[in-house]
Amino acid sequence: MTNSDSVVDVERSLLAGVSTDVGWRLIERFSTLVRESGMADEHAGADYIVDELSRMGIDHEVHEPELFLSLPRAASVSWNGRECRAKPPAFAVPTPSEGVVAPGVYLPVPPMRDLGEIFDDKHAAGGGEPPVRGKIVVTNGYAMPSVVQRFERAGAVAQVYINPGANIHWGICTPIWGTPTSDNIEQKPRTPVVAVSQPDGDSLIDALERGAAELTVRAALDEGWFPCKLPVATIKGAGAGAGASDDFLLVHGHYDSWGIGIGDNAVGDATLLELARIFHEHRDRLQRSLMIAWWPGHSTGRYAGSTWFADNFAMQLRKHCIAAVNIDSPGCRGATAYEDVMWMAEADTLCRQSIQDATGQPAARRRPIRAGDYSFNQIGLTSFFMLLSNIPQEEREKHGLYPVGGCGGNIAWHTEDDVLDVANRDGLEHDLRVYVTAIGRVLNSAILPFDHRLAVEEMDDALREYENEAGDLADLSVVRQELDGLRTSLAEFYEDVESDTVTQTNDSINRKITELSRILVPLNYARGRRFDHDPALPLGTIPMLSDVATLKSCRSHTPEQLPFLQAGIRRNANRIAAALYDAAMLVRHNP
Numbered sequence: 001m002t003n004s005d006s007v008v009d010v011e012r013s014l015l016a017g018v019s020t021d022v023g024w025r026l027i028e029r030f031s032t033l034v035r036e037s038g039m040a041d042e043h044a045g046a047d048y049i050v051d052e053l054s055r056m057g058i059d060h061e062v063h064e065p066e067l068f069l070s071l072p073r074a075a076s077v078s079w080n081g082r083e084c085r086a087k088p089p090a091f092a093v094p095t096p097s098e099g100v101v102a103p104g105v106y107l108p109v110p111p112m113r114d115l116g117e118i119f120d121d122k123h124a125a126g127g128g129e130p131p132v133r134g135k136i137v138v139t140n141g142y143a144m145p146s147v148v149q150r151f152e153r154a155g156a157v158a159q160v161y162i163n164p165g166a167n168i169h170w171g172i173c174t175p176i177w178g179t180p181t182s183d184n185i186e187q188k189p190r191t192p193v194v195a196v197s198q199p200d201g202d203s204l205i206d207a208l209e210r211g212a213a214e215l216t217v218r219a220a221l222d223e224g225w226f227p228c229k230l231p232v233a234t235i236k237g238a239g240a241g242a243g244a245s246d247d248f249l250l251v252h253g254h255y256d257s258w259g260i261g262i263g264d265n266a267v268g269d270a271t272l273l274e275l276a277r278i279f280h281e282h283r284d285r286l287q288r289s290l291m292i293a294w295w296p297g298h299s300t301g302r303y304a305g306s307t308w309f310a311d312n313f314a315m316q317l318r319k320h321c322i323a324a325v326n327i328d329s330p331g332c333r334g335a336t337a338y339e340d341v342m343w344m345a346e347a348d349t350l351c352r353q354s355i356q357d358a359t360g361q362p363a364a365r366r367r368p369i370r371a372g373d374y375s376f377n378q379i380g381l382t383s384f385f386m387l388l389s390n391i392p393q394e395e396r397e398k399h400g401l402y403p404v405g406g407c408g409g410n411i412a413w414h415t416e417d418d419v420l421d422v423a424n425r426d427g428l429e430h431d432l433r434v435y436v437t438a439i440g441r442v443l444n445s446a447i448l449p450f451d452h453r454l455a456v457e458e459m460d461d462a463l464r465e466y467e468n469e470a471g472d473l474a475d476l477s478v479v480r481q482e483l484d485g486l487r488t489s490l491a492e493f494y495e496d497v498e499s500d501t502v503t504q505t506n507d508s509i510n511r512k513i514t515e516l517s518r519i520l521v522p523l524n525y526a527r528g529r530r531f532d533h534d535p536a537l538p539l540g541t542i543p544m545l546s547d548v549a550t551l552k553s554c555r556s557h558t559p560e561q562l563p564f565l566q567a568g569i570r571r572n573a574n575r576i577a578a579a580l581y582d583a584a585m586l587v588r589h590n591p
């Protein structure tokens with residue numbers, strides 16, 4: 001299978017194999033399981049996946065890590081003799097049984113407008129320290145780590161989040177990504193945090209405005225180490241083995257859930273199982289291998305399963321993983337648009353074209369946010385997708401649906417309402433076709449379909465903004481020079497790749513494309529060290545330069561600190577410049 005005609009043939013054959021019988025059976029089975037990580041129902045979910053893989057004769061193994069989780073139990077908020085139901089986000093601090101009692105203070109924020117704003121700290125705009133010391137702060141939105149941290153640092157004794165909508169959304173409020181380390185465990189939340197519904201929240205605000213004396217917050221959670229199951233299927237391509245490449249594509253999603261969790265993420269688990277079936281049936285026509293993983297610990301361990309895998313298979317991933325595909329919440333009812341889909345810039349053509357070809361619909365990109373199971377950025381894996389189809393924006397506005405982080409935009413997300421009718425079988429099939437198309441192209445293209453020129457353009461736009469923000473307060477010319485050098489080298493490299501008289505072997509070209517990911521993904525998406533995990537806090541492009549944004553306010557408010565800030569920026573600029581130079585050397589013809 002070496003010429004492009006047969007790539008097209010294989011794709012046609014793969015698509016002809018698309019059906020949802022196996023997947024739908026999984027969804028029906030999962031609709032009877034509350035897959036809370038570490039608990040019997042979650043293990044039953046893993047057993048179901050494993051039984052299906054065995055039945056279909058697909059190679060697999062089951063890892064059994066102990067994961068550090070926080071399982072939310074009961075919670076409530078009381079005032080003036082009234083008590084309302086609440087949910088504590090995972091990793092909130094439990095209260096004593098009598099609760100935490102303190103005066104309440106309400107700090108409103110404007111409503112979230114889209115997915116990207118879910119994680120934002122809207123209180124940052126106010127500046128200064130919020131007036132919450134010794135108080136129970138009441139605010140709007142989801143209990144996200146950036147906001148929770150702000151109020152803790154300002155001395156709040158407990159926090160109440162008024163979720164939009166009639167139900168309360170489960171969630172997680174720690175910024176620590178996966179298992180904590182001794183370096184970051186002090187970032188664990190230190191206050192009790194709970195969420196309440198909009199109607200109860202409105203009553204609470206009303207009571208506070210009338211001068212309610214005190215609030216009582218109660219929260220119970222079980223925190224500790226829990227035994228989990230992590231199934232991984234491997235489909236060896238015919239091009240793999242026998243001295244050939246061990247390269248594989250990692251396709252993954254979480255199978256633990258909040259409640260029954262059909263839209264988030266039984267539909268994704270069904271998709272993974274169908275992908276295993278389809279690609280296994282075509283394994284002798286695949287150039288590269290496919291690894292499919294189902295994660296536990298996503299919801300109550302901040303992506304603890306995928307992080308455990310990244311930590312424990314780091315070198316296998318570093319050497320052989322050509323890219324990672326995240327599958328969360330496809331195939332949900334009413335989700336017919338592809339207008340808010342994440343992928344890294346270098347996968348732009350692949351993702352856009354796969355969606356267009358598989359569904360006939362255009363797609364719009366969102367740069368991946370620091371969320372979901374994007375646990376491989378600091379290993380340097382090019383990654384694409386997370387959520388896929390969505391209820392069209394116009395429909396959502398018409399029905400007053402506020403932003404959520406899954407279920408195709410259905411506000412049943414992270415509630416007891418995320419049950420069987422959130423899934424849509426036709427939608428599942430449409431999305432499955434998108435995945436089959438994109439995955440097939442990565443597995444079978446002679447040249448890996450990742451164009452790092454686009455990642456460099458994205459970094460160039462960001463660098464221009466940093467240069468403007470820095471003005472004369474920081475010299476970023478060392479980054480500018482190496483980025484321009486890399487652009488030139490990449491132009492020559494891809495020109496050679498695309499020419500009729502290419503001077504390199506496909507193996508050599510693909511190795512370079514993969515090694516470029518190893519260098520450029522951490523630069524584009526990470527602030528911390530390689531093989532570590534940055535916290536789940538908003539991160540911009542080239543996050544190592546993010547301190548540039550604070551230069552001007554530092555000069556105005558704490559000028560004596562400015563030289564220290566500048567020294568740190570200088571060192572990070574050097575780190576970035578050196579990595580860009582390494583990337584250019586890698587692809588240069590005669591280095």
Ligand SMILES: [Zn+2]
Pocket residue numbers: 254264265328329406
């Ligand atoms: Zn999910």
